[in-house]
Each structure stands twice: as structure tokens, then as C-alpha cells.
């Protein structure tokens with residue numbers, strides 16, 4: 423698909439131009455062997471992803487959504503259990519809880535868009551089984567108080583780290599704090615496959631074993647079905663691509679950090695709120711989200727100038743039609759709702775040049791000056 427934006431939100435043609443030879447090598451390796459499913463590249467990627475994150479196990483699956491559903495299921499979460507999660511995430515986090523027959527319980531977020539540990543504490547009941555923080559935008563949620571709460575109340579922690587591969591909190595990688603870290607390698611992510619893919623990180627050997635079995639029909643060996651499972655294997659080709667890209671990820675993330683710091687320098691703080699990065703954080707800027715007045719007008723103004731933007735996400739999950747039976751109403755999650763009307767995602771991808779960021783920042787500043 424040709425990109426007609428002056429400053430595009432993502433840029434697959436440039437990624438292709440940079441990596442064509444490497445991608446061809448991955449394709450040739452897999453097609454010449456014919457090990458399309460369960461090939462050696464899958465185990466190789468798993469070992470590399472585990473080492474990169476600093477955990478004992480990584481289990482490659484076909485999506486971040488399955489990473490969430492299958493890890494929670496393997497941890498025994500089901501009907502009657504409440505799982506506390508933020509309402510401003512991508513639909514998959516809450517849907518995963520609902521698909522298991524468990525009840526999503528929303529806790530409002532902080533100005534930095536991540537779940538508020540105090541709001542989590544207020545939602546804990548006798549039925550609470552787990553907390554699912556979402557490391558939105560590439561910023562790790564405030565994990566120290568969340569882990570304290572989990573210990574205090576005997577709760578499991580499933581990190582939705584889909585947007586935060588390589589991000590740090592107090593020197594520790596995302597996806598390594600709780601019982602399971604769930605990652606997406608969807609084409610739009612910082613570490614992106616050529617289709618759907620995801621994985622789980624964990625130090626729990628039983629959980630890893632269960633996931634490896636359940637992604638492959640519940641089979642142990644070739645002929646014994648221990649439990650009815652699914653088909654949620656990562657394709658060998660995706661694993662090969664992800665290994666190639668994992669080796670380049672720190673550079674990708676460094677470039678995105680550079681772009682974000684330029685925005686912080688250039689955008690007018692009088693009109694544009696950008697949650698500051700705290701000392702213990704190291705964000706990887708999956709998205710660069712500003713909070714502003716007159717969002718729709720600014721979005722249109724930027725589009726006129728050839729700047730592609732997005733909104734992550736305009737309708738909070740507690741107000742979605744699918745959530746009606748959970749009984750939430752407008753006003754229940756004031757900070758999330760306030761942000762939903764004010765957030766705008768600016769392009770921050772690793773292919774942008776300093777002059778692109780300057781062009782966007784100038785356009786935003788001129789809108790508010792006008």
C-alpha cells in the first residue's frame with residue numbers, strides 16, 4: 423500500500439527497503455526446509471526472547487490476544503474470578519478476561535495513562551484473583567505498588583506488555599514482574615512480525631509447559647491428548663522474522679526514544695500535556711500520545727498538512743456495548759474518560775527523521791498559536 427502521508431504513522435515500505443535481503447533469507451530458510459509449523463526457528467526465537475527479557479521461558483504463540491487468554495487460563499482464572507484491569511486499553515485485554523468467564527473489574531488510570539495502584543487497591547474484593555496492568559504506550563505501569571498489593575492479597579499478576587517490548591521499570595524489563603508477561607508482535611508493534619504473532623514470558627516452568635501443550639491441541643508427543651487444546655502456534659516464518667528483528671530492536675527503540683525526546687523539547691507545554699518520563703522508567707514509545715484540547719480540530723489540521731495521527735482509544739472499554747452487562751456508566755472512570763476526549767497519537771516511528779518530528783511539532787504549535 424503506497425503511503426501518501428507527508429509524515430506517516432507507520433512506514434512498512436521503508437522497513438521493507440531496509441530489510442529486504444534479511445527477509446528474503448528468512449523466507450528462503452523456511453521454504454527450503456519446509457518446516458512451516460513447529461520449525462527450529464520457533465525454539466530459537468523463544469530462547470532469544472527469554473534471554474532478551476531476562477526470564478527463564480518464552481512461549482511463542484499466534485497472537486498477543488492468545489498470550490493473554492491462554493496464560494490466564496493456565497493460571498486457573500475462570501468463572502467467579504475478578505481480574506482488575508484498566509479501561510483504556512486495546513479491547514484484547516478485557517476481552518481475554520471475559521472469554522474465560524471471569525469478570526473484568528476496571529480501575530481508573532493516572533495522568534500517564536497507566537493503571538492507578540490506589541484505584542486497584544480500592545477494587546480488591548474476596549473474589550479478586552488477579553491484576554492485569556497494561557503497559558500502555560510503551561510505558562511500564564507502576565509495578566512496585568502493584569506487586570506489593572498482589573503479594574499482600576495473594577493475587578496473580580498478568581502483565582499486558584503487548585505495547586512495551588524492551589521497556590524498563592527500575593532497571594527490569596516489562597513482562598518480567600508478574601506470573602506472566604504477554605506480548606504482541608502484530609505488524610504495528612515495535613517488534614513486528616509479518617502477520618499475527620505473540621508470546622508469553624515467565625519464570626514458571628509449569629506455565630510454559632502448559633502453554634506449549636495447549637497451543638498444539640493439548641497434545642503431549644504425537645498421539646496423546648492431555649487436555650483439549652487449540653491451534654495457537656507461531657508460524658516458523660514469523661519466528662524467523664522476529665529473531666532477525668529482535669537483534670535490531672534496541673536500535674528501533676532508541677530511535678523512537680530519540681523522536682519522543684525531540685517532541686518533548688519542541689511541543690509547547692502550555693497547550694500540550696506529555697506525561698513526563700520518571701527516573702525509574704525507560705519507555706520505548708510504542709505510541710507517542712499527547713493530551714490536548716480541541717482534539718478533533720487538531721487531528722483535522724494535521725491531516726491537512728499530511729500528518730497521519732490516530733486515537734488510542736476513543737471509546738473506553740467500560741463504555742463499549744460489549745461491556746454493558748458489567749454495569750458501568752459514564753462518569754465511573756473520570757480520568758480515563760477525560761483522556762479519551764483529549765488523547766491524540768502523533769507519529770513516532772523509527773523511520774522518521776528529525777525534520778519530520780520538527781514538522782509535526784511546528785504544525786501542532788501553530789494550531790494552538792492560531
Ligand SMILES: Cc1ncc(COP(=O)(O)O)c(C=O)c1O
Nearest residue numbers: 485486487512514584606608620
Ligand atoms: C494493549 C494490547 N493488548 C493486547 C493486544 C493484542 O495483541 P494481538 O493483536 O497480537 O492479538 C494489543 C494489540 O494491539 C494491545 O495493544
